[in-house]
Amino acid sequence: MKKLYIIFLFLSFASFSQNELATQLSLEEYLGYVKKYHPIIKQAELITSTNEAKLLKARGAFDPKIEVDYSRKEFKDTEYYKKLNSTFKIPTWYGVELKGSYENNSGQYLNPEFKTPEDGLYSVGVTVSLAQNLFINKRMATLKQAKLYAKQGKLEQQLLVNDILFEAISAYLNWLQYYQSYDIYKDYYTNANTRLQNVIKSFKAGDKPAIDTLEANINFKNRQLDLEKSKIKYIKSKFELANFLWIGNNIPMELKENMIPDTNTISNIDTILNTSVSVLFSDNFDNHPKLKLLELKKKNLNINKQLMINNLLPKVNFQYNFLSSKVSNLDAFDVANYKNSLQVSIPLFLRKSRGDLKLAKVKLQNINFEIASTKVSLQNKVTATEQEIESYQKQNDILKKLVNDYTTLVKSEERKFSLGESSIFLVNYREVKLIESKLKEIKNQYEYAKTKSKLIKLLGNLNSL
Template sequence: MAPLPRPAPLDAPVLQLDDLLANSARQSPQIIEALARTRAADAKRLTAEGAFDTVFSAEGGSRLVGYYGGTYADAKLARPLENWGGQIYGGYRASSGRFPIYEDKNYTNEFGEIRAGAVFSLLRDRMIDDRRFGRVTTDADRAVADAERQMVAIGVQRKALDAYLNWVASGERLKVYRHLLDLAQERQRGLDRAYRAGLRPRIVLTENDQMVLRRQTMVVQSEQAMAAAANALSLYWRDSEGNPTIPRREQLPASLPDPVVTAIPHDLQRPDLLVAELKTRLVQDRLALDRNALLPRLDLNMEVARDIGDIGPGGASRSGNDVRFGIKFSVPLEQRTARGKLMQTQAELDANQTRARWLDEQIRAEVDGIAIAFDAATQLIALSQQEKQRADTMAVAERRRFEMGASDLFLVNTREEAAASVALNLLDGHLKRLASSADLAASSGNAAALGL
């Protein structure tokens, strides 16, 4: 059972965005899981390399009963050629006794025969074959797994950034509501003194007290929202053992962070775009394999052999060096299977290329749309800052008028809450700009901006 989130230590430093993103990239279970899938792809690559393993084989036989009593043994070591269809091999065989004429090839001299040779594919399987395509496939799977890991990591970091911004923004909202409460409480103390001095009626004191209670409710609700945001952030902020850690209120930074990016990158580095390109290249390689199947098979076999030792029962014909040369040719006459696979792969390639082009266009349109939202948020922030200055000025002026008896609590409350509303709108504008910046980094595949 997973442990419950625990509060951060009392002496924990201020939690900065860079620290959170670094911690999330290192400790997030989703990213660790994606890394495990990458290791699994590495293991598949090793499995594909097994097709090129050196193979040792041996056989032997003996007649236990009968006219002939020959015994033979044969051992062979073969290694496939990685960049050319075929193999190289070497072997040793030895025999004793006599064999019937139809097993004459088993005869060797006294100390046996050593041989070495090679088989080369001259047409089919020369440039590509099933073994090499298997290696290409696992290479593509490894690259796809790494790109998918990057996609997972970008998604996790984007969510971590959202959780962090919500937590910091909840602290900023709490500041606004506490400022409102402080104003009402300070005014309550002044009104209480004025009431005792007979300068203010009781109803004014009651009205402001009601205002204090309402603003206390806002503060409590804001504190609850901040606690919920801190709890959500614990999914991305973990201790050295990987356990979720709830940040303390004292760890809140003084203000919201700067945008992670502010401009559209020239080159998109989206992992899903890379996956589409990898799959297209893999289909192109399979197309080459299907074209290879249309070629006739023409294999060249060359072998050198030498019997050693005294002449055996097979006679002098085994003595000296043997140099053998052979050719093997075969071709299907109709090629329907190969042509059908080729047509199928070509259609798949056309579909993949169209899909990759559409994905690229879609991503670029998405990035441009996010950039438009980022610029709009920047302009709205500038307007909200001006509006906030004026709202603060009006609230201060209204409080002075109230102190001089030229205004009432209703207008003061209206001005103060209007100023608070503008401050919250400004905060929301900053949040939208930061969210657009994070979306811009994620949609363009800017891993470095997200702490990866």
């Protein structure tokens, strides 16, 4: 199976096999794999599917219903009773239910109340809630909430994908950072080895003292140690990156050993992320998915509050049915033949309903506080992140100048050393400072790019890449 993964990767990047980028994995390609195959992103799609199923279930409360109730009793050749009651009900949006039924009952010991004509008895009628449950009831509230849940599911999916893409981008940038650091240590390891060999030759020729060979050898071993440390960091970052790479059927992907990141990623970060700071801030902040999600939750709680207010009303249910022994036409139902009923129920203290309403109001107050707090928090985080980006840009300019200056110093010191006017100690010291400044530059570029992606994440736009 492991060989299969490697073969797949080889085929995936075969299109680049004819040029110098044959072993490069760009951020765009990498994000393409993440968005298409990552299991958690696929799992995020289930949020929408789950809420759509809940919506379908809520709509089921308004499905027409057929009910048949048949019972019969015979004992010692005597038919005690035979009862058939079939009903067709149509629930409507408000507290009204349409109903048609057919009854056919007979038997020696049948309750006279249930007696029907020989051909049965037909009825057409309506059941109406005159107070509680007229304008809102449990099934209406459930359906409204289910529609909101469907919208909430899409926003929750968007936020989850946002988080995964941010983590994936961070892993790629981390891989790039340690690759560049490892590359620097490789170069200076080679330099240290070359310098050591030159010093040994100069010592043998009598031009340099023995102590210089020891100094050069110590420097070489330090470079060797630094190289090994940077190598393990690079390897670990590569495995962390591989956590986000998958192919179909939930199969993890392995990177080829010679696969490297695109070193032009930082300079092209705005193009890759498909945005810039000025474009980001032209967007309406109220459209942030997190705030929209909270607004939908608020609407959901408002529906619940309306339902609690409804429960304060008395239960007054009225039912009226026209009766007929035949259904040849509508005229068969005479207003003189009918059956009706009225049920009234009023709790004396309404303590349960009042308590539920109070809780609903508290939840609404809580969500209002959360919306206000979240909005201010997001605005402050976005402002702080924007300032971070500006700071990293300034730091990058300073670090570039430092690298150039230290490079000049190292070259000058090496020239003086070759002329016998400097020492190996000063050359090594200058080189250490140059390496430090280059590593700081790489670290700063990593933080700059990561902060850019963090800004897009804060604004909820990463999944639009």
